[in-house]
Amino acid sequence: MSGLGLASLMAPSLNFDIDDPFDLQQGRVTVRTVWVHETPTTEAPKTKLLQRDSVFDITNTAISEETITDNRIWYQVGNEGYVHSSNIQPVRTLLSQPYVDNIPREGLLAEVSVPYSDAFTEPGTESEVGYRIYYETTHWVKALVAGTTDGQPWYQIRDDKWDKLYYVRAEHLRILTPDELMPISPEVPAENKKIIVRLEQQLVTAYEMDIPVFSVPVSTGARLRSGTYTTPRASSSHPTNAHPATWQPEISPQVVSTCPECPGCNTSPRAASPSTARSGTTIMGVRAHTAASI
Secondary structure (H helix, E strand, O other): OOHHHHHHHHOOOOOOOOOOOOOOOEEEEOOOEEEEEOOOOOOOOEEEEEEOOOEEEOOEEEEOOOOOOOOOEEEEOOOOOEEEHHHEEEEOOOOOOOOOOOOOOOOEEEEEOOOEEEEEOOOOOOOOEEEEEEOOOEEEEEEEEEOOOOOOEEEEEEEOOOOEEEEEEHHHEEEOOHHHHOOOOOOOOHHHEEEEEEOOOOEEEEEEOOEEEEEEEOOOOOEOOOOOEOOOOOOOOOOOOOEEOOOOOOOOOOOOOOOOOOOOOOOOOOOOOOOHHHHOOEEOOEEEEEEOOO
């Protein structure tokens, strides 16, 4: 028997049911333009220019050989080349079924399940666009209505910053389940939980009993020309070098929201009080602190 035939007998059977981690994985450009390069390095030839909000398939990741950089991660764009990950939001396009049950007066929290969706002043694409909402940001759904021209289901959502109502295609929003809104670690007293936001590292860390239990990179806001952040920095008089939030949440205080008026917000919120977009942040049932350098 030939070596190839023997090897085929000894080799395990291929499993075509393995989930591909890049299945349906896409990327959205979050800045004005980014370049696609032939190889994962800024020195490689440029092959394509991508505009803001361009959506493309991410087929793989790569680590550049450049060592003098804060981020060596690149995304492969099919056969077109590689784009640096710093200005790319990983997204998916997951269309949702409309919520046909009664929507309570206070509304239901829903998460954007597509790379982005335009919020219109009326339930139809012929009306004016109020603003664009982005993947995994959360919004209060107040009603389900029929489109003015296409008859398709649209959600009426409330802009809690300006207290206005807009309309978004229902298939672009996923209603959050009650389980997703449950407090995290309810057995841990609230006074033993805290959140530290490290502005210099752009990192959020959650603590329980002074033990870190969760950490994630975040985008807290741009650094202004003056050298300061749009996010409040720490108070030097605070003994822990962290500045506590001063607001009290109205409802669902366990997780964080992003402002629909701030397209640069790339955090992944789950739920929030209607006031979080304008006055503060509470995550996982605890008060959030900002730290300039910890």
